[in-house]
Amino acid sequence: MFLEARELNTYYGKSHVLQDVSVDVDRGEVVALIGRNGSGRSTTLKTIAGVTPPKRGSVTLDGRDITGMKPYTIARQGVAYVPEERRIFPNLTVLENLKLATLAGRKGRWDYKKVFAFFPRLDERKTNAGKSLSGGEQQMLTIARALIQNPDIILLDEPLEGLAPVVAQAIQKAIMEMKAEGMTMLLVEQNARVALAVSDRAHVLSDGRIVASGTSAQLRDDQELVQRYLSV
């Protein structure tokens, strides 16, 4: 597999949040991480991105061990992480937010032109400050910021969270288009129905453990599993 996370154990202080979590994603695949609030989905992405390094376990990318590397080194290996909180720089313009992502990013298909064609709304708001963007625009920008790095894989955390239904649909459509372009993604999404519709495979997390894995089609049909781990 392209990305292999093996038996990750991550702590926040003394609290043992990820317990032997293993996740893998192959090139061109979209894999979803689903589970209830607090089940450790975000922590899994952060651990892979190097933001919360694991105490035990390993992450390899195309066979290269990236465990314990600093976030900026991991990013330079081709891993783009789109955090749940979006973390747009409010004092920078849309263009500057993108420029920052290109500084250490690689050159490739995704340049300003393609990104702005992909999110025309951002093109219109190029010179506006990050703090003036709506939630949907911020989400577009944070995804655009990942794309323009031309990564090998994007770790996408709850891209639809807190968005009005129409806006959420637009973002979902963008994710589908990224998938159609062959972008590899590890996706965390609260809405399991959407997550399983978008992804090829999925892992189910509960209390920091992987409790089920399979193709998204299989998991979609498993009513009992959905009841136990996903319904609120």
Add this chain to the structure above:
Amino acid sequence: MPLATVYLTIMPNQMIATIFDGLTRGMLYVLLALGLNIILGLMGVINFAHGAFFALGAYITFTLSQRLGLFPAIIAAALCMAVLGMIMESTFIRRLYSRPPEHVLMFTFGAFLIIVQIIRKIWGDTPQPLSPTGFLAGSINLGFSQYPTFRLLVVALTVLVLIIVYLILVRTNLGLTIRAGTRDSEMVSILGINMPLTFTIVFGLGSLLGGLAGGLEAPLYNIDPNMGATYIIIAFLVVIVGGIGSFWGAVVGGLIIGLLQELTVQLIPGGSSAEDIVPFAFMLLILLVRPRGLFGAEGLFD
């Protein structure tokens, strides 16, 4: 400002000279506070050692000027402080970012005390005089009066340095990184940017500004081992008045406080006893009206 108007009509030349003196003093504060503020804004480090770099900058200028001449000595001393700042950041301070903020505060305070003791050991306790020499010792006719050339150099050099720092902040990739990092440095590193290196560079830049302020101060007033303590307090005050993490805050705050002090000393009878109090009174006033400082939350790298 009725008092000022009176002075302006009675002795305008004296008034203008006082304003120039205030600006020169303010320029030193601006340089010192800007260095402090960039480091505080980006890394969240309250850097007491900055005051020691200021003093050390002055002493190194003092020693080097005997061989190199004053102006090259000032530049060389500032560069020395940049290197020292980078060494301090990359060997000690970097290990403390992940710890509670008081740890790094204790470290910089300790570093301040140690450096000041080293200054005492090398140069002794008594204040040292350093006068501008050669061309810089003269004065230039500005119309309203003869004005010391060196003071004009302080103003010109500071303005030049401010323009350079400003251009770095708004035009360069480093500046973009600093402005973003001041808000969320972790997110900047998630975008693949080497933040540890950026921190070291910015610490060097900040320390350079502190050392430069020291070198420029040396020929204006006596230098003594305690100068860092006096100045670092004013610099923190400027940062608070101007707004944490703000370029314009440091500039405007530093100039106002320098002016206020000089006006108090020169224009109010017996004013020199109030010299140290005026900046504090001004800070309290500003904080009552604008708790985040003059440019808080809208500054350049904020």
